[in-house]
Amino acid sequence: MIEFFQALANPAVPFLLYAVLAGALAAPAFGIIGSYVVVNRISYLAGAISHSVLAGIGLSLLLRHRFGITVLTPFWGAFIAAIISALIVAWASRKKTDRTDSVISIVWSLGAAIGVIFLAWTPGFVDPMAYLFGNILLLSPQDLIGMLILDGVILGTALLFYPQFMAMSFDDEFAQVRGMPTDFHRTLLLVLTGATVVLLVSTVGIVLVITLLTLPAAAAGFFSRTLRSLMIGASLIALGVTFFGIALSYVFDLPSGAGIVLCAIGVYSLARAVHGIGVKLNLRSFA
Amino acid sequence: MEKAPITDNHPTTLELKNLSFSYPGVPVFQDINLNVQLQGLSQVVGPNGGGKSTLAKLMLGLNDPQVGKVQVLGCEPARAAGSGLIGYVPQHTLFDPHFPIRVVDVVLSGRLKRAWGPYSKEDRRIVQETLEDLGLQNLAERGFSALSGGQRQRVLVARALVGQPKILLLDEPTANIDFESARNLEAYIRTLKDRISVILITHDFDFLTSSVDRVICVNRNIHLHESGQLDADGLRRLFSGHFHALGEAGCQHD
Numbered sequence: 001m002i003e004f005f006q007a008l009a010n011p012a013v014p015f016l017l018y019a020v021l022a023g024a025l026a027a028p029a030f031g032i033i034g035s036y037v038v039v040n041r042i043s044y045l046a047g048a049i050s051h052s053v054l055a056g057i058g059l060s061l062l063l064r065h066r067f068g069i070t071v072l073t074p075f076w077g078a079f080i081a082a083i084i085s086a087l088i089v090a091w092a093s094r095k096k097t098d099r100t101d102s103v104i105s106i107v108w109s110l111g112a113a114i115g116v117i118f119l120a121w122t123p124g125f126v127d128p129m130a131y132l133f134g135n136i137l138l139l140s141p142q143d144l145i146g147m148l149i150l151d152g153v154i155l156g157t158a159l160l161f162y163p164q165f166m167a168m169s170f171d172d173e174f175a176q177v178r179g180m181p182t183d184f185h186r187t188l189l190l191v192l193t194g195a196t197v198v199l200l201v202s203t204v205g206i207v208l209v210i211t212l213l214t215l216p217a218a219a220a221g222f223f224s225r226t227l228r229s230l231m232i233g234a235s236l237i238a239l240g241v242t243f244f245g246i247a248l249s250y251v252f253d254l255p256s257g258a259g260i261v262l263c264a265i266g267v268y269s270l271a272r273a274v275h276g277i278g279v280k281l282n283l284r285s286f287a
Numbered sequence: 288m289e290k291a292p293i294t295d296n297h298p299t300t301l302e303l304k305n306l307s308f309s310y311p312g313v314p315v316f317q318d319i320n321l322n323v324q325l326q327g328l329s330q331v332v333g334p335n336g337g338g339k340s341t342l343a344k345l346m347l348g349l350n351d352p353q354v355g356k357v358q359v360l361g362c363e364p365a366r367a368a369g370s371g372l373i374g375y376v377p378q379h380t381l382f383d384p385h386f387p388i389r390v391v392d393v394v395l396s397g398r399l400k401r402a403w404g405p406y407s408k409e410d411r412r413i414v415q416e417t418l419e420d421l422g423l424q425n426l427a428e429r430g431f432s433a434l435s436g437g438q439r440q441r442v443l444v445a446r447a448l449v450g451q452p453k454i455l456l457l458d459e460p461t462a463n464i465d466f467e468s469a470r471n472l473e474a475y476i477r478t479l480k481d482r483i484s485v486i487l488i489t490h491d492f493d494f495l496t497s498s499v500d501r502v503i504c505v506n507r508n509i510h511l512h513e514s515g516q517l518d519a520d521g522l523r524r525l526f527s528g529h530f531h532a533l534g535e536a537g538c539q540h541d
Contacts, residue, residue, distance in 0.1 A: 039386055161403050167396035170388050174377065177347050178399045178450070179369025185402070224387045225430035 004247045016250065018144055019136040023242030023260075025147050026199040029154045031235025033196040034217040035227060036158075036189055040169050043214045045093060045190060048104045049085045050197045050209040052111025056081025057131050057201075058118025065122050074131070075146050078201055082194035085111055090187040112206075134205025134257030136246060147199055154195050157188070165189060166227050203242065204257040212238065215264040219271035237267055298361055299325045299453055299484045301346065303509070305355035308345060315341050318355070321509050325454060325484040327500035328476070332489060337506035339488045343458055346486075347375055360453060367454075371400075374447030376457040379439040379464075384432050390442050391427040394418060397446035410449075417445045421475070437468020444472070454484045461489070 007016050037046050060077030063069040072080075085107050092103035119126050130138060158165070168175045168185050176182045193213075200209045220233030245260030252259075303321040307314075315338045323329070333339050344350040345357050348365025359367045367373050374397070391414060398410040418424045421441050426434065431442065440460055447455055457476070461469035477498055479485055502512045 039383075163395065163406055164399065164403060166388065166392060167399055170386055170393065170396065171377070171382065173349065174375060174396065174446070175399060176349060177368045177373070177375050178371070178397070179365070180399055181402050221385070221387065225433070226389050226392070227387050230387050 004250050015137050018139045027239035028235045029151050029196050030238040032158045032231045034213045035231045035234050038217040045089050047210050048108040049194045051108045052085035053078040053081045054115025055111040058115035062118045062122045078198045082198050086190040086194035090190040132207050136203050136256045208257050208261045211261045215268045219268040222271045222275035302358040306352045307354035308352045328480040329486045329501050330499045331503045333505035339505050371450030372453045374452035374455045376443045376447045388431050394445045397449040417449050421445050436464040456486045458488045
């Protein structure tokens with residue numbers, strides 16, 4: 001572990017510092033949006049959005065390596081794909097028909113399929129592993145600036161709409177009766193989820209996004225009575241698991257996304273166990 | 288589209304004009320006409336599936352009729368509800384029991400006006416007063432999910448009242464709560480009905496029989512009984528007699 005801290009301070013390997021900074025930057029967005037995703041029970045919507053971002057990443061790489069167009073970085077390609085799929089998912093889930101599930105599955109797999117095709121058309125060898133399972137150690141300073149901007153927008157919007165999002169998440173019918181534009185709020189929340197997914201994809205990759213989005217909030221949920229404490233707890237847990245996940249992967253030479261996800265699962269299991277023991281003790285003392 | 292200003296002296300009326308409503312493939316109401324003054328306490332009764340909740344959703348603007356129109360307080364339902372003139376109390380059992388939210392935050396949501404931004408100081412003051420009025424001030428910081436059914440129902444009543452409505456619409460408020468809480472809630476509603484119009488949807492026929500001003504019977508059709516047209520005996524017959532059969536036989540109107 002000491003070698004990890006030494007490496008962090010070593011200017012010859014800046015990527016490790018970038019990785020930790022990226023995790024710290026993104027953690028509040030993970031915690032806040034993750035809390036909304038968990039209390040609204042929409043993790044499968046987030047799953048669909050995350051898999052569709054491969055289309056944007058693939059498009060960006062195809063444009064770059066086949067046509068020499070470099071305007072669209074993989075980060076912003078992922079962002080555009082996430083926003084488009086968030087809008088489609090919002091539209092489909094609003095209709096609430098039998099076909100909602102099918103539309104979401106289509107977004108899920110179509111985005112991934114298009115992405116794989118684009119990658120296949122890209123000349124040279126592109127390793128999709130980094131995008132599927134993440135490699136936080138590949139982040140550039142430009143990516144960090146993009147993450148910082150996105151993080152600020154997500155946090156600002158989530159704070160601005162906090163009372164409305166809370167009311168809609170608790171009872172959207174009542175919010176609608178009170179004249180709230182609940183369709184707009186729900187769509188906005190899904191767009192924010194899409195933006196958060198893009199931050200997550202840089203960190204843990206497409207396949208592992210759901211873990212880092214939902215497990216910190218689910219773990220904090222065992223001990224939170226309010227949405228605010230849930231968000232704070234989830235953000236701290238996201239920060240902790242990202243940091244220790246990176247350290248773990250550095251020390252044992254593991255893929256960083258996998259290290260982070262294993263830490264998140266460990267924290268969730270621990271929280272569940274502690275909660276379970278607490279409940280048992282309480283019951284006994286009441287008996 | 289008419290945009291009459293909503294003022295204090297708006298008539299507390301519910302008006303249905305040639306109203307037809309159906310869910311996809313399931314007709315509920317056909318060509319209904321009704322014009323009712325809602326002062327005091329109105330009780331909506333009828334069998335499950337007869338359209339009680341559908342009528343409530345039409346009044347709140349959550350459902351739009353395919354034909355005809357609904358007017359509450361002389362204007363469109365969504366507009367009346369959106370300005371806080373109709374307070375809505377749904378059943379407490381509809382909520383996610385694990386949702387992390389404090390009582391005060393639930394009640395504050397009854398003050399939602401703008402599509403973004405925080406609550407005002409006035410919002411918080413009114414919420415505080417209403418919580419005290421309902422004897423909930425000690426529960427304000429508690430988690431909603433930690434409350435008993437009766438307490439939750441009171442919180443939902445508080446949430447509806449902070450919008451300062453002229454009509455309070457309660458959907459089965461005493462269902463699934465214990466006997467004593469139910470009686471306390473009834474007593475509180477009795478104190479309200481002199482200030483605002485109360486509409487109570489229920490299948491509990493004992494509820495408030497002595498103080499009800501009118502009964503609206505809903506079973507694919509809508510019939511109005513003003514209690515002035517019925518003596519005490521008639522009212523009792525209405526409840527004990529032909530409504531007892533509602534569950535099985537449906538409303539026995541001609």
